[in-house]
Amino acid sequence: MERVIGTDELLPGERRSVIVDDTPALVLRIQDQYFVIEDVCSHDGQPLTSGLVDVSDCSIICPRHSARFDLKTGRALCMPATEPIRVFRTEIRDNAVWAA
Template identity: 30%
Template sequence: MSLETQLVKICSISDLPRNSAKGFQVGELALALFNVDGHVYATSDICSHEDEYLSDGWMEGDCIECPRHGARFSLKTGAALSLPATKAIDTFAVERKGEDIFVAIPLKFLQQQGA
Protein backbone atom coordinates (compact mmCIF):
# COMPACT_ATOMS: atom_id res chain seq x y z
CA MET A 1 0.00 0.00 0.00
CA SER A 2 1.36 3.40 -0.97
CA LEU A 3 1.81 5.96 1.77
CA GLU A 4 2.13 8.80 -0.73
CA THR A 5 -0.15 11.72 -0.01
CA GLN A 6 -1.08 15.07 -1.43
CA LEU A 7 -1.88 18.08 0.71
CA VAL A 8 -5.39 19.21 -0.29
CA LYS A 9 -7.15 22.38 0.85
CA ILE A 10 -10.46 21.28 2.35
CA CYS A 11 -11.98 24.45 3.76
CA SER A 12 -11.41 27.58 5.81
CA ILE A 13 -11.45 27.46 9.61
CA SER A 14 -14.50 29.74 9.47
CA ASP A 15 -16.37 26.88 7.72
CA LEU A 16 -15.74 24.63 10.74
CA PRO A 17 -16.87 26.36 13.95
CA ARG A 18 -15.33 25.34 17.28
CA ASN A 19 -16.67 22.01 18.59
CA SER A 20 -18.33 21.03 15.33
CA ALA A 21 -17.92 18.40 12.61
CA LYS A 22 -18.38 18.53 8.86
CA GLY A 23 -18.19 15.94 6.10
CA PHE A 24 -16.51 16.40 2.71
CA GLN A 25 -16.09 14.29 -0.41
CA VAL A 26 -12.44 14.42 -1.60
CA GLY A 27 -11.98 12.29 -4.68
CA GLU A 28 -13.16 8.84 -3.60
CA LEU A 29 -12.73 9.59 0.11
CA ALA A 30 -15.57 10.48 2.46
CA LEU A 31 -13.63 12.75 4.84
CA ALA A 32 -14.73 14.20 8.18
CA LEU A 33 -13.19 17.22 9.88
CA PHE A 34 -13.70 17.82 13.59
CA ASN A 35 -12.88 21.09 15.37
CA VAL A 36 -12.28 20.22 19.03
CA ASP A 37 -11.61 23.41 20.98
CA GLY A 38 -9.67 24.84 18.04
CA HIS A 39 -7.71 21.66 17.21
CA VAL A 40 -8.75 20.13 13.87
CA TYR A 41 -8.78 16.35 13.34
CA ALA A 42 -9.40 14.51 10.05
CA THR A 43 -10.78 10.98 9.78
CA SER A 44 -12.70 8.79 7.41
CA ASP A 45 -16.33 9.89 7.61
CA ILE A 46 -17.66 6.32 7.46
CA CYS A 47 -18.12 4.19 10.57
CA SER A 48 -16.11 0.95 10.36
CA HIS A 49 -19.02 -1.03 11.84
CA GLU A 50 -21.74 0.06 9.44
CA ASP A 51 -21.89 2.67 6.68
CA GLU A 52 -22.93 5.74 8.62
CA TYR A 53 -21.51 9.27 8.45
CA LEU A 54 -19.51 9.97 11.59
CA SER A 55 -19.72 13.72 10.96
CA ASP A 56 -23.43 13.35 11.87
CA GLY A 57 -22.46 11.82 15.22
CA TRP A 58 -21.82 13.23 18.69
CA MET A 59 -18.47 14.64 19.75
CA GLU A 60 -17.24 14.27 23.30
CA GLY A 61 -13.71 15.52 23.89
CA ASP A 62 -11.47 13.91 21.29
CA CYS A 63 -13.96 11.11 20.54
CA ILE A 64 -16.78 10.74 18.03
CA GLU A 65 -19.83 8.53 18.54
CA CYS A 66 -21.55 7.01 15.53
CA PRO A 67 -25.18 8.16 15.30
CA ARG A 68 -26.48 4.71 14.30
CA HIS A 69 -25.28 2.22 16.94
CA GLY A 70 -23.16 4.32 19.31
CA ALA A 71 -19.71 2.99 18.39
CA ARG A 72 -17.04 5.41 19.62
CA PHE A 73 -13.73 6.28 17.96
CA SER A 74 -10.66 8.28 18.95
CA LEU A 75 -10.24 11.33 16.72
CA LYS A 76 -6.49 11.26 17.45
CA THR A 77 -5.75 7.64 16.51
CA GLY A 78 -8.92 6.33 14.86
CA ALA A 79 -9.04 3.46 17.38
CA ALA A 80 -12.42 1.82 17.99
CA LEU A 81 -13.20 2.53 21.64
CA SER A 82 -16.49 0.70 22.05
CA LEU A 83 -18.64 -2.00 20.54
CA PRO A 84 -20.16 -2.69 18.13
CA ALA A 85 -17.11 -1.35 16.24
CA THR A 86 -13.92 -3.40 16.47
CA LYS A 87 -11.98 -1.91 13.54
CA ALA A 88 -10.26 1.49 13.60
CA ILE A 89 -11.12 4.28 11.18
CA ASP A 90 -8.46 6.04 9.10
CA THR A 91 -6.98 9.30 10.35
CA PHE A 92 -5.16 11.89 8.26
CA ALA A 93 -2.58 14.58 9.00
CA VAL A 94 -3.96 18.12 9.16
CA GLU A 95 -2.07 21.34 8.46
CA ARG A 96 -3.40 24.81 9.01
CA LYS A 97 -2.02 27.57 6.80
CA GLY A 98 -3.44 30.88 7.92
CA GLU A 99 -7.21 30.41 7.85
CA ASP A 100 -7.08 27.41 5.48
CA ILE A 101 -7.26 23.75 6.54
CA PHE A 102 -5.26 21.25 4.48
CA VAL A 103 -5.35 17.46 4.84
CA ALA A 104 -2.78 14.93 3.61
CA ILE A 105 -4.94 12.73 1.38
CA PRO A 106 -3.55 9.38 0.18
CA LEU A 107 -3.10 9.45 -3.59
CA LYS A 108 -5.16 6.26 -3.97
CA PHE A 109 -8.27 8.34 -3.20
CA LEU A 110 -7.35 11.10 -5.65
CA GLN A 111 -6.35 9.09 -8.73
CA GLN A 112 -9.00 8.89 -11.42
CA GLN A 113 -10.26 5.45 -12.34
CA GLY A 114 -9.16 4.30 -15.79
CA ALA A 115 -6.63 7.11 -16.20
Protein backbone atom coordinates in the same frame (compact mmCIF):
# COMPACT_ATOMS: atom_id res chain seq x y z
CA MET B 1 -1.90 17.40 0.97
CA GLU B 2 -5.08 19.02 -0.14
CA ARG B 3 -6.83 22.07 1.21
CA VAL B 4 -9.94 21.04 3.13
CA ILE B 5 -11.45 24.20 4.55
CA GLY B 6 -10.51 27.69 5.71
CA THR B 7 -9.81 27.87 9.44
CA ASP B 8 -12.34 30.70 9.76
CA GLU B 9 -15.07 28.63 8.08
CA LEU B 10 -15.59 26.46 11.17
CA LEU B 11 -16.36 27.72 14.64
CA PRO B 12 -15.34 25.65 17.69
CA GLY B 13 -17.76 22.74 17.96
CA GLU B 14 -18.73 22.82 14.29
CA ARG B 15 -18.18 20.15 11.65
CA ARG B 16 -18.50 19.96 7.87
CA SER B 17 -18.77 17.18 5.34
CA VAL B 18 -15.95 17.34 2.80
CA ILE B 19 -14.21 15.16 0.25
CA VAL B 20 -10.55 14.31 0.86
CA ASP B 21 -8.58 12.03 -1.41
CA ASP B 22 -11.85 11.23 -3.23
CA THR B 23 -13.23 9.96 0.09
CA PRO B 24 -16.25 11.25 2.02
CA ALA B 25 -14.77 12.84 5.11
CA LEU B 26 -15.72 14.93 8.08
CA VAL B 27 -13.73 17.86 9.37
CA LEU B 28 -14.39 18.78 12.98
CA ARG B 29 -13.15 21.64 15.08
CA ILE B 30 -12.81 21.10 18.82
CA GLN B 31 -11.64 24.33 20.41
CA ASP B 32 -8.63 25.18 18.25
CA GLN B 33 -7.91 21.67 17.06
CA TYR B 34 -9.06 20.33 13.72
CA PHE B 35 -9.66 16.67 12.94
CA VAL B 36 -10.34 15.10 9.57
CA ILE B 37 -11.75 11.58 9.54
CA GLU B 38 -13.24 9.29 6.95
CA ASP B 39 -16.98 9.63 7.34
CA VAL B 40 -17.68 5.91 7.53
CA CYS B 41 -18.05 3.78 10.64
CA SER B 42 -15.84 0.71 10.50
CA HIS B 43 -18.56 -1.43 12.05
CA ASP B 44 -21.25 -1.29 9.39
CA GLY B 45 -20.65 1.69 7.16
CA GLN B 46 -22.83 4.28 8.89
CA PRO B 47 -21.79 7.88 8.18
CA LEU B 48 -20.47 9.52 11.33
CA THR B 49 -21.69 12.93 10.17
CA SER B 50 -24.19 13.36 12.99
CA GLY B 51 -22.26 11.42 15.62
CA LEU B 52 -22.04 12.87 19.10
CA VAL B 53 -18.60 14.25 19.88
CA ASP B 54 -17.17 13.86 23.38
CA VAL B 55 -14.74 16.73 23.85
CA SER B 56 -13.41 15.28 27.10
CA ASP B 57 -11.50 12.58 25.22
CA CYS B 58 -11.79 13.80 21.59
CA SER B 59 -13.96 10.93 20.45
CA ILE B 60 -16.96 10.52 18.19
CA ILE B 61 -19.83 8.13 18.74
CA CYS B 62 -21.49 6.40 15.82
CA PRO B 63 -25.18 7.29 15.72
CA ARG B 64 -26.20 3.77 14.70
CA HIS B 65 -24.84 1.29 17.28
CA SER B 66 -22.79 3.65 19.46
CA ALA B 67 -19.26 2.54 18.67
CA ARG B 68 -16.81 5.20 19.80
CA PHE B 69 -13.69 6.28 17.90
CA ASP B 70 -10.67 8.30 18.93
CA LEU B 71 -10.55 11.35 16.64
CA LYS B 72 -6.75 11.57 16.93
CA THR B 73 -5.91 7.98 16.04
CA GLY B 74 -9.10 6.49 14.63
CA ARG B 75 -8.89 3.67 17.15
CA ALA B 76 -12.15 1.92 18.01
CA LEU B 77 -12.69 2.50 21.72
CA CYS B 78 -15.64 0.20 22.26
CA MET B 79 -17.78 -2.48 20.69
CA PRO B 80 -19.36 -3.18 18.34
CA ALA B 81 -16.50 -1.71 16.28
CA THR B 82 -13.17 -3.47 16.41
CA GLU B 83 -11.42 -1.86 13.44
CA PRO B 84 -10.22 1.76 13.36
CA ILE B 85 -11.58 4.48 11.13
CA ARG B 86 -9.26 6.37 8.82
CA VAL B 87 -7.87 9.59 10.26
CA PHE B 88 -6.22 11.99 7.87
CA ARG B 89 -2.97 13.73 8.75
CA THR B 90 -3.72 17.44 9.10
CA GLU B 91 -1.75 20.63 8.91
CA ILE B 92 -2.76 24.25 9.42
CA ARG B 93 -1.20 26.74 7.04
CA ASP B 94 -2.25 29.75 4.98
CA ASN B 95 -5.34 30.06 7.22
CA ALA B 96 -6.63 26.70 6.09
CA VAL B 97 -6.81 23.07 7.15
CA TRP B 98 -4.89 20.70 4.88
CA ALA B 99 -5.19 16.94 4.98
CA ALA B 100 -3.67 13.86 3.42
